[in-house]
Amino acid sequence: MDGYFHSVRIAPERCTGSMACLKVCPTEAIRVRRGKAAILEDRCIDCGECARVCPRNAIVPQTSSFTDFARFQYTIALISPVLYGQLRKEVMPRTIVAALRKIGFDEACDVACASEAVSTAVDEYLASYRGPLPLLSPFCPTIVRLIQARYPDLIDLLIPIDSPMEIAARDIRQKKMKELGLRREEIGVIYLTPCPAKMVAIKYPPRKKKSHIDGAIAISDIYHPLLAATSDMSGDACKDGQSVTGSGLGWPVLGGQVLSLRAERSLAVGGLDDVERILEEIENGKLGDIQYVECHACPQGCCGGSLTVDNPYVTRGKMLSLLARFGGTPCQDRETVRELYHRNYFSLPGKISSRPLAPLDQDIAKAIEKRKRVQEICRVLPQINCGACGAPTCLSFAEDVVLDQAPLQDCVVLMARQAPSEAGSGKDHAA
Numbered sequence: 001m002d003g004y005f006h007s008v009r010i011a012p013e014r015c016t017g018s019m020a021c022l023k024v025c026p027t028e029a030i031r032v033r034r035g036k037a038a039i040l041e042d043r044c045i046d047c048g049e050c051a052r053v054c055p056r057n058a059i060v061p062q063t064s065s066f067t068d069f070a071r072f073q074y075t076i077a078l079i080s081p082v083l084y085g086q087l088r089k090e091v092m093p094r095t096i097v098a099a100l101r102k103i104g105f106d107e108a109c110d111v112a113c114a115s116e117a118v119s120t121a122v123d124e125y126l127a128s129y130r131g132p133l134p135l136l137s138p139f140c141p142t143i144v145r146l147i148q149a150r151y152p153d154l155i156d157l158l159i160p161i162d163s164p165m166e167i168a169a170r171d172i173r174q175k176k177m178k179e180l181g182l183r184r185e186e187i188g189v190i191y192l193t194p195c196p197a198k199m200v201a202i203k204y205p206p207r208k209k210k211s212h213i214d215g216a217i218a219i220s221d222i223y224h225p226l227l228a229a230t231s232d233m234s235g236d237a238c239k240d241g242q243s244v245t246g247s248g249l250g251w252p253v254l255g256g257q258v259l260s261l262r263a264e265r266s267l268a269v270g271g272l273d274d275v276e277r278i279l280e281e282i283e284n285g286k287l288g289d290i291q292y293v294e295c296h297a298c299p300q301g302c303c304g305g306s307l308t309v310d311n312p313y314v315t316r317g318k319m320l321s322l323l324a325r326f327g328g329t330p331c332q333d334r335e336t337v338r339e340l341y342h343r344n345y346f347s348l349p350g351k352i353s354s355r356p357l358a359p360l361d362q363d364i365a366k367a368i369e370k371r372k373r374v375q376e377i378c379r380v381l382p383q384i385n386c387g388a389c390g391a392p393t394c395l396s397f398a399e400d401v402v403l404d405q406a407p408l409q410d411c412v413v414l415m416a417r418q419a420p421s422e423a424g425s426g427k428d429h430a431a
Contacts, residue, residue: 037058116260
């Protein structure tokens with residue numbers, strides 16, 4: 001689709017058509033034809049599940065590399081708090097910040113503090129909002145794309161507050177421009193991301209034309225250099241993590257946003273299946289007594305992003321431990337943040353557009369006729385959704401047949417059923 005960036009691509013030379021990706025895709029965006037997987041652009045919501053399960057690493061995240069940032073005079077690593085949960089428990093956030101400078105960044109900036117500020121901004125928005133409920137968190141790019149594609153009537157419920165990573169990037173860039181006398185384009189702000197979907201928000205940020213972030217490096221790509229750097233850090237750098245404080249440390253954990261809000265009528269949901277159930281209830285007019293819903297594509301929140309290294313449950317435990325240790329000390333003055341909020345410092349005035357799935361035909365009459373053909377083909381298919389045809393379900397296969405993207409003969413079960421009767425008819429004819 002025109003102007004529609006996707007955060008994963010398939011490397012055909014590695015793909016063996018194992019169909020693992022086909023089975024986990026929540027929006028039926030993958031087909032396997034002639035032994036190779038392909039992504040249907042209009043259906044993909046960039047969840048990264050396909051990359052997580054591919055046994056051949058044939059699905060490649062479209063993140064940045066260190067060489068992409070050689071053009072900048074000054075580079076800043078923007079740290080997702082998830083990173084703090086990837087290394088050993090005794091490696092404190094302050095040590096990780098120092099290690100990032102050691103491996104080549106000029107500066108490292110934590111996003112947890114901006115997360116705390118955004119929580120206050122969300123609180124202020126909820127306090128003055130008088131429209132339909134519940135409002136939805138807009139901070140997971142996959143969830144935003146899911147709503148654009150499948151639940152366009154809910155788009156206006158996405159709260160118009162900028163993300164912590166964008167707020168942090170804007171603040172640190174402005175600060176360094178003043179300190180160093182550099183122009184905007186001379187400073188590179190690089191997000192250390194737990195999932196490929198963050199590249200979507202960087203390339204095409206919702207409600208605005210340009211991101212404050214210049215690219216993203218996968219946590220999994222930076223993990224080993226960082227591990228080596230922290231292993232021989234001096235004791236002074238490893239003493240404590242008090243330089244990283246505040247409730248924003250809990251944001252990567254499912255429920256972390258809700259815990260840092262004062263809103264009593266709120267809930268947190270993770271995993272696309274459960275998110276879709278909640279969104280369907282909201283579409284049906286339910287949950288109007290809930291004020292705010294925190295939504296994550298990954299079941300454990302950002303702790304379970306596909307570009308992380310550690311077990312998501314172990315990461316969650318580490319993050320909760322850090323939150324208990326350092327989260328009680330605010331890193332932001334709440335009244336200052338409230339003043340900034342009322343000066344629209346966190347607001348995003350633009351509108352998010354819908355991106356519905358492509359119809360069977362742009363002509364309504366032809367689309368109705370094609371839908372009838374799909375139903376007719378479905379009736380003769382086995383309805384076992386085996387995936388052997390290269391489509392995830394019998395219904396999606398029938399649609400592919402009608403759109404001339406696959407022949408009916410690709411259904412091996414149907415062909416096997418027809419073969420004996422055809423052989424029998426041949427014998428009768430011969431007799």
